[in-house]
Amino acid sequence: MMDKKEHWENVFATKTEKEVSWYQEYPQTSVDFFKTLQLPLDSEIIDVGGGDSYFIDALLALGYTNLTLLDISGNAIARIKKRLGDKAKFVTFIESDILDFNPAKKYLFWHDRACFHFLTETVQIEKYADIVDKALDKGGRIFIGAFSTEGPKKCSGLDIKQYSMESLRFVFEKEFQLEGCFIENHKTPFDTVQNFIFCGFERKKITKEPTLK
Structure with a gap:
């Protein structure tokens, strides 16, 4: 049986970008949410599990240059580097399992x-939340897309964990405030439909404890 990294290396070595269910010609949903934040162009931004996503391309087109893309697959990273060409110099590429990621x-x-929805065990999910907490600065924002409770139960032959607004909020509520969620259907290249939930979070503001006189 393949381990997780072997699985994803094989996927990106044997399938074209349009032969995987998550393919989007343009990540409209993510870009629309991102634009509402009006973040400065020098903001540090990370795309986790970037794979064949065109989100980094969209950010570069908007003028952002402090970008990081993390993916477990070296083959996926090689593909996106080739696609970006000279623009790849504005992106830091990290080949790592997200659970092994130590933000620098x-x-x-x-x-x-x-x-995120490929993490199915509680200990994995809790570790992911800890890594997000370590990685995000004050004022930091999260945008997560995962299969909803009406979505698939597997993807790329692997089990996934479905989410609702409440279950996603529970994962991050210690350090982050839920800003809102919405449901959206993603049409795959195979003309099937996958139901996603997207949620945005903002780091909670630290309130100072009153000092005793």
């Missing part, structure tokens, strides 16, 4: 469309 800098925006 603070980010203002964390984007994850369809990576």
Whole structure:
């Protein structure tokens, strides 16, 4: 049986970008949410499980240059580097399982469309939340897309965890405030439909304890 990294290396070695269910010609949903934040162009931004996503391309087109893309698959990273060409110099590429990621800098925006739901065990989910907490600066924002309770139960042959607004809020509520969620259907290249839930979070503001006189 393949381990997780072998699985994803094989996927990106044997399938074209339009032969995987998550393909989007343009990540409209993520870009629309991101634009509402009006983050400075020098903001540190990370795309987790970037794979074949065009989110980084969209951010580059908007003028952002402090970008990080993390993916477990070296083959996926090689593909996106080739696609970006000279623009790849504005992106830091990290080949890592998200659960092994030790952030070396603070980010203002964390984007994850369809990576998080592959973590199915409580200990994995809690570790992910801890890593997000370590990675995000004050004022940091999260945008997560995962399969909803009406979505698929598997993806790429692997089990996933479905989410509702309440279950996603529970994961991050210690350090982050839920800003809102919405449901959206994603049409795959195979003309099937996957139901996603997207949620945005903002780091809670620290309130100082009153000092005793």
